[in-house]
Amino acid sequence: GAVVSQHPSRVICKSGTSVKIECRSLDFQATTMFWYRQFPKKSLMLMATSNEGSKATYEQGVEKDKFLINHASLTLSTLTVTSAHPEDSSFYICSARRGYEQFFGPGTRLTVL
């Protein structure tokens, strides 16, 4: 149990376009999900905490208007990167909390040309 999926796994887009990434908990309900960003050879950086039915809590330095998070149901959170630029290229990983554990999705590699 405790499987988290992400879609898409890989996306390439042009600068200025918006990209939506989905994170789903497949076999459990998750009130809280998290979005992380990871640069090459670096650790995970928490971007925001996504709570079902309420506004996301963003970490300091993360632009709310650029990284839109919606957690409309207990099994789905979405991250939309708006007006993407090359510096937004990164590996984005979501996780879903169940009890005291976080279960991680397989990640989405975003490349902005």
Next chain:
Amino acid sequence: ELKVEQNPLFLSMQEGKNYTIYCNYSTTSDRLYWYRQDPGKSLESLFVLLSNGAVKQEGRLMASLDTKARLSTLHITAAVHDLSATYFCAVDKWGGGSEKLVFGKGTKLTVNP
């Protein structure tokens, strides 16, 4: 501010040898997590340590937690090439109305034949 420090950051080992990765954290926390990450992949949960003195073992890996010393260790016994990966420790932090994980920088382990 909670800080999590891992050392070493890079570790090159010979197959068959033993070694230990250390994870220190700066403020009180009762839960510590170890993850493995292969290149281009997301995180795989290895161990969840929930209390002082906790010890868990899986195959050639053994993790322990000393909450008084704020120290966790990940011990590798008789390393094999398949253990080559990056290992992260993470500690729970309460903030912004939710518990969230603070990660160490990771230890890149290379096991040489």
